[in-house]
Amino acid sequence: MSVPPDSARLIRRLRVALVLLAMLLGVALVAVIAIVFYWNTYLLNDRGGDPFTRGPFVAGLSATSAEVRFLGPDTSAVQLTAIAPNGTHVVAKDGLFAGLEPGQRYVWTAAVDGIGQASGSFLTAPTDPDARVTFGVLGDYGSGSAHEYAVGRGLDAIDPAFVLTTGDNSYPVALPQLLDRNIFRPLRGVMSEAPLVVNLGDHDTFISGGQSVIDAVGLPGGGLRYVWQYGPVQVIVLGDEADAATVAYAKAELAKPWSGVRFIAIHKALKPGEPLSLAVKGKVTAVFSGHLHRYERRIVDGTLNITAGNGGQGPGDPAHTLRTPEAVYSTLDYGFARVDVSPTGTRIEMIDEAGVVRDSVTVPRP
Numbered sequence: 001m002s003v004p005p006d007s008a009r010l011i012r013r014l015r016v017a018l019v020l021l022a023m024l025l026g027v028a029l030v031a032v033i034a035i036v037f038y039w040n041t042y043l044l045n046d047r048g049g050d051p052f053t054r055g056p057f058v059a060g061l062s063a064t065s066a067e068v069r070f071l072g073p074d075t076s077a078v079q080l081t082a083i084a085p086n087g088t089h090v091v092a093k094d095g096l097f098a099g100l101e102p103g104q105r106y107v108w109t110a111a112v113d114g115i116g117q118a119s120g121s122f123l124t125a126p127t128d129p130d131a132r133v134t135f136g137v138l139g140d141y142g143s144g145s146a147h148e149y150a151v152g153r154g155l156d157a158i159d160p161a162f163v164l165t166t167g168d169n170s171y172p173v174a175l176p177q178l179l180d181r182n183i184f185r186p187l188r189g190v191m192s193e194a195p196l197v198v199n200l201g202d203h204d205t206f207i208s209g210g211q212s213v214i215d216a217v218g219l220p221g222g223g224l225r226y227v228w229q230y231g232p233v234q235v236i237v238l239g240d241e242a243d244a245a246t247v248a249y250a251k252a253e254l255a256k257p258w259s260g261v262r263f264i265a266i267h268k269a270l271k272p273g274e275p276l277s278l279a280v281k282g283k284v285t286a287v288f289s290g291h292l293h294r295y296e297r298r299i300v301d302g303t304l305n306i307t308a309g310n311g312g313q314g315p316g317d318p319a320h321t322l323r324t325p326e327a328v329y330s331t332l333d334y335g336f337a338r339v340d341v342s343p344t345g346t347r348i349e350m351i352d353e354a355g356v357v358r359d360s361v362t363v364p365r366p
Helices: 005-043 146-157 176-184 208-217 244-254 275-279
Strands: 054-061 066-071 078-083 089-091 105-112 115-123 133-138 163-165 226-230 233-237 261-268 286-290 295-300 303-308 327-331 335-341 345-352 357-364
Touching (some): 054 115, 054 176, 066 078, 066 105, 146 335, 163 261, 176 208, 233 244, 244 261, 295 345, 295 357, 303 345, 327 357
Parallel strands (some): 233 261, 261 286, 286 303
Antiparallel strands (some): 078 089, 133 335, 226 233, 295 327
16 A cells, blocks of 8 residues: 555654654753753862861971861871961971971961862961960950850951960860850861860860860860960969869969060959969959850959950849949940950950950059
8 A cells, every 4th residue: 555645745754753763852851861960069069178177287386396187088188288488388297396486477278189178367376475466365255156156256357376265165064065056166267266265164174074065175284274475475364263273273373474464364253362363463464264154354452354255145134144343344245355465565455246346454564
Protein backbone atom coordinates (compact mmCIF):
# COMPACT_ATOMS: atom_id res chain seq x y z
CA MET A 1 0.00 0.00 0.00
CA SER A 2 1.51 3.26 -1.11
CA VAL A 3 1.51 6.39 1.04
CA PRO A 4 0.12 9.52 -0.58
CA PRO A 5 2.82 12.10 -1.34
CA ASP A 6 1.37 14.64 1.07
CA SER A 7 1.36 12.11 3.93
CA ALA A 8 4.94 11.07 3.17
CA ARG A 9 6.11 14.65 3.31
CA LEU A 10 4.28 15.08 6.63
CA ILE A 11 5.89 11.96 8.06
CA ARG A 12 9.36 13.14 6.99
CA ARG A 13 8.74 16.52 8.57
CA LEU A 14 7.61 14.87 11.80
CA ARG A 15 10.71 12.72 11.84
CA VAL A 16 12.93 15.75 11.31
CA ALA A 17 11.05 17.61 14.04
CA LEU A 18 11.46 14.69 16.43
CA VAL A 19 15.18 14.49 15.67
CA LEU A 20 15.56 18.23 16.22
CA LEU A 21 13.54 18.02 19.43
CA ALA A 22 15.72 15.14 20.64
CA MET A 23 18.83 17.14 19.81
CA LEU A 24 17.48 20.20 21.64
CA LEU A 25 16.59 18.06 24.64
CA GLY A 26 20.09 16.58 24.58
CA VAL A 27 21.69 20.02 24.42
CA ALA A 28 19.42 21.23 27.25
CA LEU A 29 20.33 18.19 29.34
CA VAL A 30 24.03 18.80 28.78
CA ALA A 31 23.55 22.49 29.69
CA VAL A 32 21.69 21.57 32.88
CA ILE A 33 24.41 19.10 33.87
CA ALA A 34 27.09 21.72 33.17
CA ILE A 35 25.25 24.36 35.19
CA VAL A 36 24.75 21.99 38.12
CA PHE A 37 28.42 20.97 38.00
CA TYR A 38 29.59 24.60 37.88
CA TRP A 39 27.22 25.65 40.67
CA ASN A 40 28.25 22.77 42.89
CA THR A 41 31.95 23.04 42.20
CA TYR A 42 32.54 26.79 42.07
CA LEU A 43 29.59 28.59 43.62
CA LEU A 44 28.43 26.36 46.46
CA ASN A 45 31.91 25.15 47.36
CA ASP A 46 33.19 27.65 49.94
CA ARG A 47 36.79 28.03 48.89
CA GLY A 48 37.30 30.64 51.62
CA GLY A 49 36.04 28.29 54.33
CA ASP A 50 37.68 28.60 57.72
CA PRO A 51 39.52 25.40 58.68
CA PHE A 52 40.07 26.64 62.25
CA THR A 53 37.57 25.81 64.97
CA ARG A 54 39.25 28.26 67.36
CA GLY A 55 41.59 31.11 66.59
CA PRO A 56 44.30 31.43 65.61
CA PHE A 57 44.93 33.88 68.46
CA VAL A 58 47.92 35.54 70.06
CA ALA A 59 48.43 33.81 73.41
CA GLY A 60 51.77 35.16 74.64
CA LEU A 61 54.02 38.11 73.96
CA SER A 62 57.38 39.46 75.08
CA ALA A 63 60.12 41.66 73.63
CA THR A 64 61.62 38.85 71.56
CA SER A 65 58.92 36.16 71.29
CA ALA A 66 55.25 35.59 70.56
CA GLU A 67 52.94 32.59 70.73
CA VAL A 68 50.00 31.93 68.41
CA ARG A 69 47.52 29.16 69.28
CA PHE A 70 44.70 27.52 67.34
CA LEU A 71 42.39 24.52 67.23
CA GLY A 72 41.23 22.68 64.12
CA PRO A 73 43.76 21.57 61.51
CA ASP A 74 46.54 19.14 62.28
CA THR A 75 49.54 21.14 63.46
CA SER A 76 51.75 19.47 60.87
CA ALA A 77 49.62 21.04 58.11
CA VAL A 78 49.84 24.59 59.50
CA GLN A 79 52.74 26.96 58.93
CA LEU A 80 52.90 30.20 60.91
CA THR A 81 55.00 32.97 59.41
CA ALA A 82 55.56 36.48 60.79
CA ILE A 83 56.95 39.41 58.80
CA ALA A 84 58.63 42.46 60.38
CA PRO A 85 58.35 46.01 59.01
CA ASN A 86 61.79 45.67 57.40
CA GLY A 87 60.69 42.58 55.48
CA THR A 88 62.49 39.93 57.49
CA HIS A 89 60.37 36.90 58.30
CA VAL A 90 60.30 34.29 61.05
CA VAL A 91 58.68 30.86 61.00
CA ALA A 92 57.11 29.64 64.24
CA LYS A 93 58.00 26.32 65.80
CA ASP A 94 55.11 24.70 67.67
CA GLY A 95 53.31 28.05 67.55
CA LEU A 96 56.21 29.99 69.08
CA PHE A 97 57.99 32.82 67.27
CA ALA A 98 61.47 33.44 68.68
CA GLY A 99 64.31 35.83 67.91
CA LEU A 100 62.01 38.81 67.31
CA GLU A 101 62.96 42.48 67.55
CA PRO A 102 61.52 44.52 70.47
CA GLY A 103 58.86 47.14 69.84
CA GLN A 104 58.03 45.97 66.31
CA ARG A 105 54.69 45.23 64.68
CA TYR A 106 54.82 41.80 63.05
CA VAL A 107 52.16 40.58 60.61
CA TRP A 108 51.53 36.85 60.85
CA THR A 109 49.85 34.39 58.51
CA ALA A 110 48.63 30.87 59.22
CA ALA A 111 48.82 28.75 56.06
CA VAL A 112 47.09 25.36 55.91
CA ASP A 113 48.59 23.05 53.28
CA GLY A 114 50.26 26.06 51.72
CA ILE A 115 47.14 28.26 51.52
CA GLY A 116 46.85 31.30 53.79
CA GLN A 117 43.72 30.78 55.92
CA ALA A 118 44.13 33.29 58.78
CA SER A 119 46.20 36.34 59.58
CA GLY A 120 46.78 38.97 62.23
CA SER A 121 49.57 40.90 63.86
CA PHE A 122 51.26 41.52 67.18
CA LEU A 123 53.42 44.25 68.68
CA THR A 124 56.43 42.94 70.56
CA ALA A 125 57.12 44.57 73.91
CA PRO A 126 59.41 47.59 73.82
CA THR A 127 62.60 47.77 75.85
CA ASP A 128 62.53 51.57 76.04
CA PRO A 129 61.33 52.54 79.56
CA ASP A 130 59.69 55.64 78.07
CA ALA A 131 57.79 53.78 75.35
CA ARG A 132 54.09 54.50 74.96
CA VAL A 133 51.82 51.51 75.54
CA THR A 134 48.08 51.21 74.83
CA PHE A 135 46.00 48.37 76.23
CA GLY A 136 42.32 47.62 76.73
CA VAL A 137 40.37 46.53 79.81
CA LEU A 138 37.01 44.77 79.93
CA GLY A 139 35.15 42.59 82.38
CA ASP A 140 31.93 40.64 82.94
CA TYR A 141 31.71 40.24 79.19
CA GLY A 142 31.53 36.52 78.40
CA SER A 143 27.92 36.22 77.26
CA GLY A 144 28.15 35.85 73.48
CA SER A 145 25.72 38.78 73.17
CA ALA A 146 25.58 41.39 70.42
CA HIS A 147 26.89 43.88 72.97
CA GLU A 148 29.99 41.75 73.58
CA TYR A 149 30.62 41.55 69.83
CA ALA A 150 30.34 45.36 69.65
CA VAL A 151 32.76 45.80 72.54
CA GLY A 152 35.15 43.35 70.86
CA ARG A 153 35.09 45.36 67.64
CA GLY A 154 35.76 48.53 69.63
CA LEU A 155 38.77 46.94 71.31
CA ASP A 156 40.10 45.78 67.95
CA ALA A 157 39.84 49.32 66.61
CA ILE A 158 42.18 50.82 69.24
CA ASP A 159 45.04 48.41 68.31
CA PRO A 160 45.91 47.45 71.89
CA ALA A 161 49.20 45.78 72.78
CA PHE A 162 47.19 43.46 75.03
CA VAL A 163 43.73 43.22 76.58
CA LEU A 164 43.28 42.84 80.33
CA THR A 165 40.11 41.24 81.64
CA THR A 166 38.70 41.79 85.11
CA GLY A 167 36.91 38.46 85.43
CA ASP A 168 33.73 36.60 84.55
CA ASN A 169 34.98 35.68 81.12
CA SER A 170 32.23 33.08 80.61
CA TYR A 171 28.57 32.97 81.68
CA PRO A 172 26.90 31.27 83.39
CA VAL A 173 29.99 29.16 84.08
CA ALA A 174 33.29 28.45 82.37
CA LEU A 175 32.50 25.10 80.79
CA PRO A 176 34.83 24.16 77.91
CA GLN A 177 31.80 23.89 75.60
CA LEU A 178 30.91 27.56 76.23
CA LEU A 179 34.28 29.20 75.69
CA ASP A 180 34.04 29.60 71.92
CA ARG A 181 30.61 31.23 72.22
CA ASN A 182 31.64 33.45 75.12
CA ILE A 183 35.28 34.34 74.44
CA PHE A 184 36.93 33.22 71.23
CA ARG A 185 34.28 34.09 68.64
CA PRO A 186 33.19 37.53 69.96
CA LEU A 187 36.81 38.60 70.56
CA ARG A 188 38.38 36.86 67.58
CA GLY A 189 39.39 40.07 65.83
CA VAL A 190 41.25 41.63 68.74
CA MET A 191 42.67 38.28 69.90
CA SER A 192 44.32 37.82 66.50
CA GLU A 193 46.43 40.88 67.34
CA ALA A 194 46.70 41.10 71.12
CA PRO A 195 46.97 38.52 73.90
CA LEU A 196 44.18 38.27 76.45
CA VAL A 197 45.58 38.82 79.96
CA VAL A 198 42.85 37.04 81.87
CA ASN A 199 41.81 37.63 85.45
CA LEU A 200 39.39 35.02 86.78
CA GLY A 201 36.06 35.86 88.42
CA ASP A 202 33.55 33.86 90.44
CA HIS A 203 31.68 32.60 87.36
CA ASP A 204 34.99 31.39 85.91
CA THR A 205 36.12 29.51 89.02
CA PHE A 206 32.75 28.00 89.96
CA ILE A 207 33.63 24.78 88.10
CA SER A 208 37.13 23.26 88.36
CA GLY A 209 38.57 26.48 89.70
CA GLY A 210 38.65 28.05 86.26
CA GLN A 211 40.95 25.40 84.80
CA SER A 212 39.14 25.36 81.45
CA VAL A 213 39.89 29.06 80.91
CA ILE A 214 43.45 28.66 82.18
CA ASP A 215 44.11 25.83 79.72
CA ALA A 216 42.30 27.43 76.77
CA VAL A 217 44.01 30.81 76.96
CA GLY A 218 47.33 29.58 78.39
CA LEU A 219 47.60 31.63 81.57
CA PRO A 220 50.98 31.71 83.35
CA GLY A 221 51.55 30.74 86.97
CA GLY A 222 48.51 28.49 87.21
CA GLY A 223 46.26 31.37 86.24
CA LEU A 224 44.91 32.33 89.67
CA ARG A 225 47.60 34.88 90.54
CA TYR A 226 50.44 35.99 88.32
CA VAL A 227 52.37 39.02 87.05
CA TRP A 228 52.13 40.24 83.46
CA GLN A 229 54.85 42.54 82.16
CA TYR A 230 54.92 44.37 78.85
CA GLY A 231 57.58 47.03 78.36
CA PRO A 232 57.17 49.65 81.11
CA VAL A 233 53.79 48.19 82.16
CA GLN A 234 53.30 45.65 84.93
CA VAL A 235 49.95 44.15 85.94
CA ILE A 236 49.60 42.12 89.13
CA VAL A 237 46.68 39.77 88.46
CA LEU A 238 44.99 38.65 91.69
CA GLY A 239 41.90 36.64 90.78
CA ASP A 240 38.44 36.83 92.33
CA GLU A 241 38.72 38.55 95.71
CA ALA A 242 41.16 39.97 98.23
CA ASP A 243 41.42 37.14 100.76
CA ALA A 244 44.44 36.75 103.06
CA ALA A 245 46.47 34.74 100.53
CA THR A 246 45.77 37.30 97.79
CA VAL A 247 46.81 40.21 100.01
CA ALA A 248 50.04 38.41 100.96
CA TYR A 249 50.82 37.72 97.28
CA ALA A 250 50.15 41.34 96.33
CA LYS A 251 52.34 42.69 99.13
CA ALA A 252 55.21 40.41 98.10
CA GLU A 253 55.03 41.55 94.47
CA LEU A 254 54.64 45.22 95.38
CA ALA A 255 57.78 44.98 97.52
CA LYS A 256 59.83 44.10 94.42
CA PRO A 257 61.40 47.05 92.56
CA TRP A 258 59.70 48.26 89.38
CA SER A 259 60.66 51.42 87.53
CA GLY A 260 57.66 51.50 85.21
CA VAL A 261 53.91 51.76 85.74
CA ARG A 262 52.05 49.25 87.92
CA PHE A 263 48.42 48.17 87.92
CA ILE A 264 46.33 45.73 89.94
CA ALA A 265 43.62 43.51 88.44
CA ILE A 266 41.07 41.87 90.75
CA HIS A 267 37.50 40.80 90.10
CA LYS A 268 35.63 42.15 93.12
CA ALA A 269 36.10 45.88 93.60
CA LEU A 270 38.05 47.06 96.64
CA LYS A 271 36.32 48.82 99.52
CA PRO A 272 37.72 51.70 101.56
CA GLY A 273 39.83 50.56 104.50
CA GLU A 274 40.26 46.92 103.50
CA PRO A 275 43.81 45.45 103.70
CA LEU A 276 44.52 45.27 99.96
CA SER A 277 43.26 48.80 99.36
CA LEU A 278 45.64 50.09 102.04
CA ALA A 279 48.51 47.92 100.77
CA VAL A 280 48.41 49.35 97.21
CA LYS A 281 48.24 52.98 98.29
CA GLY A 282 50.99 54.98 96.60
CA LYS A 283 52.35 51.87 94.84
CA VAL A 284 50.11 51.47 91.79
CA THR A 285 48.67 53.78 89.17
CA ALA A 286 45.21 52.18 89.23
CA VAL A 287 43.24 49.14 90.35
CA PHE A 288 41.01 47.48 87.72
CA SER A 289 38.05 45.37 88.81
CA GLY A 290 34.68 44.06 87.64
CA HIS A 291 31.88 42.05 89.30
CA LEU A 292 29.57 45.08 89.41
CA HIS A 293 28.09 45.27 85.89
CA ARG A 294 28.87 48.94 85.53
CA TYR A 295 31.73 51.16 84.55
CA GLU A 296 32.80 53.26 87.52
CA ARG A 297 35.64 55.57 88.42
CA ARG A 298 36.38 55.90 92.13
CA ILE A 299 39.14 57.05 94.44
CA VAL A 300 39.59 54.48 97.20
CA ASP A 301 42.09 55.24 99.97
CA GLY A 302 43.90 57.62 97.63
CA THR A 303 44.16 55.17 94.69
CA LEU A 304 42.29 55.36 91.40
CA ASN A 305 39.91 52.40 91.08
CA ILE A 306 38.27 51.57 87.74
CA THR A 307 35.37 49.10 87.66
CA ALA A 308 35.11 47.77 84.11
CA GLY A 309 32.20 45.37 84.47
CA ASN A 310 30.22 46.51 81.44
CA GLY A 311 31.77 44.32 78.74
CA GLY A 312 28.70 42.43 77.53
CA GLN A 313 26.68 40.52 80.11
CA GLY A 314 24.47 43.46 81.05
CA PRO A 315 23.22 44.89 84.35
CA GLY A 316 20.73 42.16 85.24
CA ASP A 317 18.94 42.72 88.54
CA PRO A 318 19.00 46.48 89.25
CA ALA A 319 19.27 45.73 92.97
CA HIS A 320 22.70 44.18 92.36
CA THR A 321 24.00 46.92 90.06
CA LEU A 322 23.53 50.03 92.14
CA ARG A 323 25.94 52.92 91.80
CA THR A 324 28.73 52.84 94.37
CA PRO A 325 28.34 55.82 96.76
CA GLU A 326 31.91 57.13 96.27
CA ALA A 327 31.84 56.81 92.46
CA VAL A 328 33.00 59.95 90.61
CA TYR A 329 31.54 58.59 87.37
CA SER A 330 29.21 55.62 86.90
CA THR A 331 27.23 54.18 83.99
CA LEU A 332 25.39 51.01 83.00
CA ASP A 333 26.24 51.48 79.32
CA TYR A 334 28.28 48.75 77.64
CA GLY A 335 31.90 49.45 76.83
CA PHE A 336 35.54 49.01 77.77
CA ALA A 337 38.48 51.02 79.09
CA ARG A 338 41.34 52.23 76.94
CA VAL A 339 44.59 52.78 78.84
CA ASP A 340 47.38 54.90 77.33
CA VAL A 341 50.67 54.84 79.23
CA SER A 342 53.19 57.56 78.33
CA PRO A 343 56.35 59.01 79.92
CA THR A 344 54.29 61.77 81.54
CA GLY A 345 51.28 59.86 82.79
CA THR A 346 48.48 57.36 82.22
CA ARG A 347 45.25 58.32 80.53
CA ILE A 348 42.22 56.05 81.05
CA GLU A 349 39.09 56.45 78.94
CA MET A 350 35.77 54.63 79.01
CA ILE A 351 34.64 54.01 75.42
CA ASP A 352 31.07 52.77 74.91
CA GLU A 353 29.95 50.19 72.36
CA ALA A 354 29.15 52.95 69.85
CA GLY A 355 32.75 54.23 70.01
CA VAL A 356 32.00 57.34 72.10
CA VAL A 357 34.35 58.39 74.91
CA ARG A 358 32.19 58.68 78.00
CA ASP A 359 34.75 59.26 80.74
CA SER A 360 38.44 60.22 80.93
CA VAL A 361 41.01 60.64 83.66
CA THR A 362 44.80 61.15 83.66
CA VAL A 363 47.16 60.04 86.41
CA PRO A 364 50.62 61.71 86.34
CA ARG A 365 53.56 59.32 86.22
CA PRO A 366 55.61 59.32 89.42
